[in-house]
Amino acid sequence: xxxxxxxxxxxxxxxxxxxxxxxxxxxxxxxxxxxxxxxxxxxxxxxxxxxxxxxxxxxxxxxxxxxxxxxxxxxxxxxxxxxxxxxxxxxxxxxxxxxxxxxxxxxxxxxxxxxxxxxxxxxxxxxxxxxxxxxxxxxxxxxxxxxxxxxxxxxxxxxxxxxxxxxxxxxxxxxxxxxxxxxxxxxxxxxxxxxxxxxxxxxxxxxxxxxxxxxxxxxxxxxxxxxxxxxxxxxxxxxxxxxxxxxxxxxxxxxxx
Amino acid sequence: xxxxxxxxxxxxxxxxxxxxxxxxxxxxxxxxxxxxxxxxxxxxxxxxxxxxxxxxxxxxxxxxxxxxxxxxxxxxxxxxxxxxxxxxxxxxxxxxxxxxxxxxxxxxxxxxxxxxxxxxxxxxxxxxxxxxxxxxxxxxxxxxxxxxxxxxxxxxxxxxxxxxxxxxxxxxxxxxxxxxxxxxxxxxxxxxxxxxxxxxxxxxxxxxxxxxxxxxxxxxxxxxxxxxxxxxxxxxxxxxxxxxxxxxxxxxxxxxxxxxxxxxxxxxxxxxxxxxxxxxxxxxxxxxxxxxxxxxxxxxxxxxxx
Numbered sequence: 001x002x003x004x005x006x007x008x009x010x011x012x013x014x015x016x017x018x019x020x021x022x023x024x025x026x027x028x029x030x031x032x033x034x035x036x037x038x039x040x041x042x043x044x045x046x047x048x049x050x051x052x053x054x055x056x057x058x059x060x061x062x063x064x065x066x067x068x069x070x071x072x073x074x075x076x077x078x079x080x081x082x083x084x085x086x087x088x089x090x091x092x093x094x095x096x097x098x099x100x101x102x103x104x105x106x107x108x109x110x111x112x113x114x115x116x117x118x119x120x121x122x123x124x125x126x127x128x129x130x131x132x133x134x135x136x137x138x139x140x141x142x143x144x145x146x147x148x149x150x151x152x153x154x155x156x157x158x159x160x161x162x163x164x165x166x167x168x169x170x171x172x173x174x175x176x177x178x179x180x181x182x183x184x185x186x187x188x189x190x191x192x193x194x195x196x197x198x199x200x201x202x203x204x205x206x207x208x209x210x211x212x213x214x215x216x217x218x219x220x221x222x223x224x225x226x227x228x229x230x231x232x233x234x235x236x237x238x239x240x241x242x243x244x245x246x247x248x249x250x251x252x253x254x255x256x257x
Numbered sequence: 258x259x260x261x262x263x264x265x266x267x268x269x270x271x272x273x274x275x276x277x278x279x280x281x282x283x284x285x286x287x288x289x290x291x292x293x294x295x296x297x298x299x300x301x302x303x304x305x306x307x308x309x310x311x312x313x314x315x316x317x318x319x320x321x322x323x324x325x326x327x328x329x330x331x332x333x334x335x336x337x338x339x340x341x342x343x344x345x346x347x348x349x350x351x352x353x354x355x356x357x358x359x360x361x362x363x364x365x366x367x368x369x370x371x372x373x374x375x376x377x378x379x380x381x382x383x384x385x386x387x388x389x390x391x392x393x394x395x396x397x398x399x400x401x402x403x404x405x406x407x408x409x410x411x412x413x414x415x416x417x418x419x420x421x422x423x424x425x426x427x428x429x430x431x432x433x434x435x436x437x438x439x440x441x442x443x444x445x446x447x448x449x450x451x452x453x454x455x456x457x458x459x460x461x462x463x464x465x466x467x468x469x470x471x472x473x474x475x476x477x478x479x480x481x482x483x484x485x486x487x488x489x490x491x492x493x494x495x496x497x498x499x500x501x502x503x504x505x506x507x508x509x510x511x512x513x514x515x516x517x518x519x520x521x522x523x524x525x526x527x528x529x530x531x532x533x534x535x536x537x538x539x540x541x542x543x544x545x546x547x548x549x550x551x552x553x554x555x556x557x558x559x560x561x562x563x
Contacts, residue, residue: 036340074443075443076443076446076447076448076449077446079443079444079446080443081443082448084444086440090438091440091441092433092441092444093440093441094433094436094437094438094441095437095438096437097430097431097433097434097437101433104427105427105430105434105441105445106432108427109445109446110446112427113427113428113430113431113447114426114427114428115423115426115427115428116426117423117425117426117427118426118427118429118430119425119430128281133466136269141410158270162444
């Protein structure tokens with residue numbers, strides 16, 4: 001369970017560009033919930049993810065993960081329990097290392113990075129099977145450098161690697177945005193399958209309203225640092241893309257666009 | 258002619274250990290580490306300090322290890338400490354990478370002088386790695402000429418094999434990952450700063466070890482010797498890696514060793530064609546420039562954001 005209470009975040013404090021992103025922002029995410037977050041640019045979606053992961057500090061408030069206050073933890077410390085897939089497929093793996101080396105590193109998350117041999121040959125078959133499940137033909141390419149893969153292949157690998165070790169939270173930061181429509185669809189289905197199989201709590205930021213409607217069991221819409229739509233369960237099932245588009249244009253009119 | 262060639266190989270290989278250090282900072286960590294110009298003579302300073310201290314050896318399990326051998330691991334440890342300091346200045350105090358190295362390099366100038374005692378310490382009369390009772394008993398007659406080269410080859414080979422093996426361990430993989438994609442290391446729940454510090458420690462350890470060998474080979478410590486070391490290392494790494502690019506079976510460390518020998522060869526040729534020793538730095542700069550332009554290796558870098 002992840003709880004955010006009284007989050008306050010100002011950008012460029014004390015300057016003419018001072019901007020209040022969040023003031024007294026609250027959000028509770030129960031276990032095994034798969035949340036999709038939508039909202040226009042600058043609504044605070046990515047800021048929210050960055051605040052949860054610790055990539056940007058908060059001014060006030062607290063973040064509780066399973067009741068433990070993690071708001072003072074460093075980004076890398078929070079990642080002991082959190083996995084993250086980025087919009088940029090390049091951020092999820094190391095281009096100069098092979099698939100095998102990348103997977104071995106990811107497989108070792110939470111354990112010591114000591115002087116034992118880096119790639120474990122005993123796990124080779126397991127890695128092949130995991131890659132086989134992606135159904136993009138990576139299982140025969142364990143010794144290929146990741147830099148030689150396509151964006152879609154790298155993103156699929158990123159999702160696989162981010163969930164190789166037990167994590168409590170998966171953060172998906174517009175992870176299909178840089179992919180072509182077909183690949184995006186495949187990656188989205190893969191993501192959904194992994195989340196369901198491993199029963200992970202997940203937060204997905206997306207600009208694709210259809211994904212937000214089709215996947216997950218809770219939908220949040222953000223606007224200027226506030227949650228303006230929060231629907232889960234049956235209510236979420238009833239949400240349509242058209243209703244969301246309507247809400248978006250409402251906001252635009254409000255802003256005078 | 259033969260003695261020139263021997264000199265090229267001997268010096269090239271001694272410097273290749275330093276170049277392996279530069280390989281870690283430049284090629285793996287993407288860190289312009291100016292500490293090198295201080296940690297190379299630091300290895301020499303520690304070596305002459307030990308050898309002139311009157312301590313002739315250290316007993317380990319009843320076996321007396323002569324001080325000229327002890328000097329090598331000692332130089333590595335002291336060099337590694339310098340690397341750690343550079344890393345801490347950069348990571349913990351958030352000073353720019355280049356500036357952190359310059360701070361350490363400047364500080365080491367004084368420290369090297371204090372450790373060695375003076376700016377020029379000759380150790381001609383003392384036993385060293387290349388001239389000691391054991392060497393003169395093993396190598397007799399015609400083999401004598403090549404004894405130095407063989408010993409250097411042996412030390413370089415050990416360094417190379419250990420470094421190769423390390424880079425394939427879990428810790429080594431993480432080190433390669435941090436230069437490739439720091440964000441990835443963070444998502445693995447590891448502090449990327451600490452991994453960088455570790456890399457700088459290993460690199461400067463190797464550089465100081467190379468400095469210790471060089472002081473023993475020249476049989477003199479010279480405070481000014483360190484100036485320009487980093488550029489020599491860079492030239493060796495870039496020459497080696499550009500020339501062996503097409504051969505995927507050649508390990509990067511081997512490429513670096515070859516690069517270092519080729520670099521020495523170029524210098525020897527330049528001197529043979531009438532350039533004086535004072536022109537060396539200009540030759541090095543020109544060589545580095547030409548190689549960089551020719552190779553034009555654009556490093557693929559992951560965009561840093563989020």
